[in-house]
Amino acid sequence: FGQPCSIQKNLYLQLQESMLSSASGFKNYRGILNWCVVMLVLSNARLFLENLLRYGILVDPIQVVSLFLKDPYSWPAACLVIVSNVFIFVALYTERKLAMGSISEKVGLLIYIFNLTVILCFPMVVVLKLPSITPVGGAFALGVYTILFLKLYSYKDVNRWCRERTQVKALSNTMTSDDRRTYMYYFVFAPTLCYELNFPRSESIRMGFLLRRLFEMVGNCTLFNSVKPVFILQEMDYSRMTERLLRLAVPNHLIWLIFFYCFFHSSMNFVAELLRFGDREFYRDWWNSETITYFWQNWNIPVHKWCLRHFYKPLLRRGAGKLLSQSAVFFASAFFHEYLVSVPLRMFRLWAFMGMMAQLPLAWFVARFLRGNYGNAAVWLSLIIGQPIAVLMYVHDYYVTHCQDDPTITEAL
Amino acid sequence: FGQPCSIQKNLYLQLQESMLSSASGFKNYRGILNWCVVMLVLSNARLFLENLLRYGILVDPIQVVSLFLKDPYSWPAACLVIVSNVFIFVALYTERKLAMGSISEKVGLLIYIFNLTVILCFPMVVVLKLPSITPVGGAFALGVYTILFLKLYSYKDVNRWCRERTQVKALSNTMTSDDRRTYMYYFVFAPTLCYELNFPRSESIRMGFLLRRLFEMVGNCTLFNSVKPVFILQEMDYSRMTERLLRLAVPNHLIWLIFFYCFFHSSMNFVAELLRFGDREFYRDWWNSETITYFWQNWNIPVHKWCLRHFYKPLLRRGAGKLLSQSAVFFASAFFHEYLVSVPLRMFRLWAFMGMMAQLPLAWFVARFLRGNYGNAAVWLSLIIGQPIAVLMYVHDYYVTHCQDDPTITEAL
Numbered sequence: 001f002g003q004p005c006s007i008q009k010n011l012y013l014q015l016q017e018s019m020l021s022s023a024s025g026f027k028n029y030r031g032i033l034n035w036c037v038v039m040l041v042l043s044n045a046r047l048f049l050e051n052l053l054r055y056g057i058l059v060d061p062i063q064v065v066s067l068f069l070k071d072p073y074s075w076p077a078a079c080l081v082i083v084s085n086v087f088i089f090v091a092l093y094t095e096r097k098l099a100m101g102s103i104s105e106k107v108g109l110l111i112y113i114f115n116l117t118v119i120l121c122f123p124m125v126v127v128l129k130l131p132s133i134t135p136v137g138g139a140f141a142l143g144v145y146t147i148l149f150l151k152l153y154s155y156k157d158v159n160r161w162c163r164e165r166t167q168v169k170a171l172s173n174t175m176t177s178d179d180r181r182t183y184m185y186y187f188v189f190a191p192t193l194c195y196e197l198n199f200p201r202s203e204s205i206r207m208g209f210l211l212r213r214l215f216e217m218v219g220n221c222t223l224f225n226s227v228k229p230v231f232i233l234q235e236m237d238y239s240r241m242t243e244r245l246l247r248l249a250v251p252n253h254l255i256w257l258i259f260f261y262c263f264f265h266s267s268m269n270f271v272a273e274l275l276r277f278g279d280r281e282f283y284r285d286w287w288n289s290e291t292i293t294y295f296w297q298n299w300n301i302p303v304h305k306w307c308l309r310h311f312y313k314p315l316l317r318r319g320a321g322k323l324l325s326q327s328a329v330f331f332a333s334a335f336f337h338e339y340l341v342s343v344p345l346r347m348f349r350l351w352a353f354m355g356m357m358a359q360l361p362l363a364w365f366v367a368r369f370l371r372g373n374y375g376n377a378a379v380w381l382s383l384i385i386g387q388p389i390a391v392l393m394y395v396h397d398y399y400v401t402h403c404q405d406d407p408t409i410t411e412a413l
Numbered sequence: 414f415g416q417p418c419s420i421q422k423n424l425y426l427q428l429q430e431s432m433l434s435s436a437s438g439f440k441n442y443r444g445i446l447n448w449c450v451v452m453l454v455l456s457n458a459r460l461f462l463e464n465l466l467r468y469g470i471l472v473d474p475i476q477v478v479s480l481f482l483k484d485p486y487s488w489p490a491a492c493l494v495i496v497s498n499v500f501i502f503v504a505l506y507t508e509r510k511l512a513m514g515s516i517s518e519k520v521g522l523l524i525y526i527f528n529l530t531v532i533l534c535f536p537m538v539v540v541l542k543l544p545s546i547t548p549v550g551g552a553f554a555l556g557v558y559t560i561l562f563l564k565l566y567s568y569k570d571v572n573r574w575c576r577e578r579t580q581v582k583a584l585s586n587t588m589t590s591d592d593r594r595t596y597m598y599y600f601v602f603a604p605t606l607c608y609e610l611n612f613p614r615s616e617s618i619r620m621g622f623l624l625r626r627l628f629e630m631v632g633n634c635t636l637f638n639s640v641k642p643v644f645i646l647q648e649m650d651y652s653r654m655t656e657r658l659l660r661l662a663v664p665n666h667l668i669w670l671i672f673f674y675c676f677f678h679s680s681m682n683f684v685a686e687l688l689r690f691g692d693r694e695f696y697r698d699w700w701n702s703e704t705i706t707y708f709w710q711n712w713n714i715p716v717h718k719w720c721l722r723h724f725y726k727p728l729l730r731r732g733a734g735k736l737l738s739q740s741a742v743f744f745a746s747a748f749f750h751e752y753l754v755s756v757p758l759r760m761f762r763l764w765a766f767m768g769m770m771a772q773l774p775l776a777w778f779v780a781r782f783l784r785g786n787y788g789n790a791a792v793w794l795s796l797i798i799g800q801p802i803a804v805l806m807y808v809h810d811y812y813v814t815h816c817q818d819d820p821t822i823t824e825a826l
Contacts, residue, residue, distance in 0.1 A: 013605060013607065013609055013612060013613055013691070013692040014613055014691070014692055015613040015614075015615065015691040015692065016691070016692060016693055016694050017693050018678055018681075018682055018693040018694065018695055018696070019694075019696065019697060019698060020446075020674070020678050020696075021678075021682070021693070026698070027440075027441040027442075027443045028440040028441065028442070028698060028701060029440075029441070029442035029443055029445055029446050029698075029700060029701075030440045030442055030701055030786075030789070031698070031699075031700035031701035031702065031789050031793075032442055032445045032446055032449065032700055033433075033442050033445055034786055034789045034790050034793060035700065035793050036445065036449075037790065038790050038793045038794055038797065039663065039666075039797070042659060042662065042663065042794075042797060043663065045659065046656060046659035046660060046663075049652065049655065049656045049659065050656055050660075053652060053653060053656060192426060194426065196426055199426060200426055200427050200428040201428075202428065239462065239466060240466060242462065243459060243462045243463055243466060246455060246458065246459035246462070247459060247463075249455065250452065250455065250456065250459075253452075261433070265431055265433050265434075268431075269431055269434070278426070278427070278428040278429070279426040279427055279428065279429060280429055280430050280431040280434070281429050281431065281432075282431055283431070283432065283433075284432065285432055285439070285441060285442075285444070286444075287442060287444035287445055287448065288441060288442075288443055288444035289444065373443075373447055376443070376444050376447045377447050377450065377451050380444075380447060380448050380451045381451055381455075384451065384452070384455060
């Protein structure tokens with residue numbers, strides 16, 4: 001039915017899908033990201049205003065800093081970080097000797113293995129034995145050492161590959177040891193874990209870009225204070241526990257998102273801009289992940305690239321299967337997650353380890369049964385729900401072992 | 414500095430920007446949209462669980478329905494909607510006479526003008542004079558009449574254009590009056606305001622699509638209940654008022670977003686799928702708007718298309734300037750906004766009208782001073798803050814005129 005009209009004056013209507021329908025294939029939602037930022041800033045402004053109206057200006061910034069560091073006159077974590085220079089110099093010296101041919105490849109490898117093992121064990125022993133280190137300080141120091149471990153491992157591998165294949169041995173003699181040291185420290189501070197003989201460099205430092213990132217970092221730090229997770233851990237039944245978990249999940253997730261933006265976008269770009277470091281791919285579009293695997297491959301690109309180059313591909317080259325190598329990467333990642341959580345808290349509960357290992361069956365399940373936007377929603381759900389479960393476990397255990405007899409802390413929790 | 418290496422084994426690092434930097438040009442954030450949905454559903458689930466734990470099952474759905482309709486035995490709004498058929502038949506009859514040539518174009522136009530004027534005035538008079546119509550019922554009835562007004566205006570225009578240009582007069586005689594009536598009612602129920610002699614049709618009804626949209630509509634209705642704006646309107650100073658406004662802004666904005674999704678995506682697609690109506694462009698990517706103008710041109714496509722075809726372009730053809738025509742469209746839109754709010758509330762305060770007219774200088778300001786993501790953030794801000802200001806104005810005035818002497822309502826507000 002319907003009448004034909006030979007000259008349709010304005011052919012406005014045509015066969016097409018709505019943009020929000022997945023069938024439309026439309027994917028540009030940059031504005032939604034801006035919406036999230038505006039909502040976050042607005043909520044924060046409201047909270048700030050409310051607190052100001054209710055309590056006046058209460059926070060003394062110096063008090064906050066001293067509260068974080070507890071005892072500002074003995075900084076064991078900072079000392080640990082300063083000591084880490086020793087290991088950098090050991091690697092530098094070993095590499096120089098190897099390049100000159102003063103020591104054999106075997107001796108060099110042994111020194112490297114020893115050096116790398118000590119990098120992992122030394123801070124662990126210090127944190128476990130020194131009661132004056134706070135969990136935050138311990139986690140920070142261990143984080144620095146872990147990053148250094150990965151960097152020096154990459155340094156060792158790349159230099160060996162180049163020695164094996166080219167005339168670097170001859171060339172490297174033209175470099176002074178000053179040049180070597182400068183380049184090594186550039187690599188140590190550069191936002192990457194993969195060593196290269198020539199890093200891509202940007203042309204100049206853009207002041208506007210630098211200031212925007214700095215502004216974001218400061219802004220996000222104040223945001224951290226406004227998002228407060230609620231821990232209430234009395235004995236309770238399952239439905240009540242679910243309710244608590246959901247209540248914990250949202251602020252915990254927001255903290256994680258702010259941390260991600262602050263660390264992987266603002267800070268890393270800030271450092272990269274300062275160093276004119278060209279490769280800014282610190283993350284890819286993990287927010288569009290439709291499988292768990294895609295998420296793990298794209299949210300933390302420096303670690304992903306390191307794993308691929310120095311762990312996964314070498315395993316494949318030595319004849320290991322694909323699934324085995326993948327599982328090994330997850331296993332190593334689980335180890336480091338546990339290392340960075342258990343040691344500073346001085347509690348070995350394996351929740352972080354198990355959380356990482358649980359990703360394997362979860363990844364299989366999502367890839368097998370869910371597609372497209374449903375897969376994406378499953379990835380988000382695993383992030384929003386999965387993390388607070390692990391956090392809740394640690395907080396619960398920390399509470400049970402440390403604070404049960406202290407009524408003030410019990411109340412605060 | 415840096416050593417050259419002729420065979421770079423894995424050239425991992427290369428000059429590139431981070432995806433979240435606007436310089437990268439990356440725009441695929443479909444995942445963020447899914448994140449919003451997951452967060453919304455989770456928050457709702459938590460709230461539901463919390464209420465269930467605290468109060469048990471309290472809500473009696475029949476009670477809710479009767480509360481909305483107040484007096485289920487006299488439905489004045491529903492009666493008004495049924496009466497609207499009269500105006501449809503007048504238009505149908507006039508058009509038939511015109512097509513047959515029984516009446517002249519002038520007489521036809523006069524009948525149309527009379528019909529359209531009555532469509533706008535009749536429900537207004539009824540709502541204002543009949544105290545039994547609730548504000549919700551009144552707004553619904555006026556909304557239906559406004560849509561009908563726009564549809565019949567388009568019907569009149571398109572038929573005239575076709576008569577002027579083609580042999581429809583002859584052709585239309587082959588159509589029975591039954592066919593005409595069916596097609597007219599198809600147009601009345603179709604999710605468009607622009608009449609065409611041949612609507613684009615989809616091939617079949619997809620049951621899965623239909624069920625998903627139905628599920629969304631039901632889900633969103635329960636969401637509406639969980640988002641509760643807070644109105645507290647005692648005498649207060651400006652900083653306190655700002656704090657209240659911000660507190661009102663977020664839930665109000667969420668309600669608007671849910672309304673948008675529910676009406677423009679779920680419901681319209683549902684109806685379109687049922688009617689096999691092909692053109693599903695009910696909105697475009699207004700979430701990426703970088704100017705106010707872009708937002709108004711893209712958030713409500715049926716009205717935008719109608720305005721363009723039956724108001725803006727005819728004005729241009731009659732020699733009006735671009736700016737004048739644009740302002741005229743905003744003026745008409747402001748009139749209808751005021752009409753749909755003031756009449757059901759029986760309060761003529763011009764807040765909605767002024768809110769719409771304020772868009773003109775705002776649009777100029779944003780286009781002049783802000784670009785890219787900053788412009789987008791400004792559009793979001795005007796949505797999040799602008800609406801609740803208008804809502805607050807009306808609620809405040811409604812409170813002052815209606816409920817000041819009634820202690821129970823004062824408390825509820």
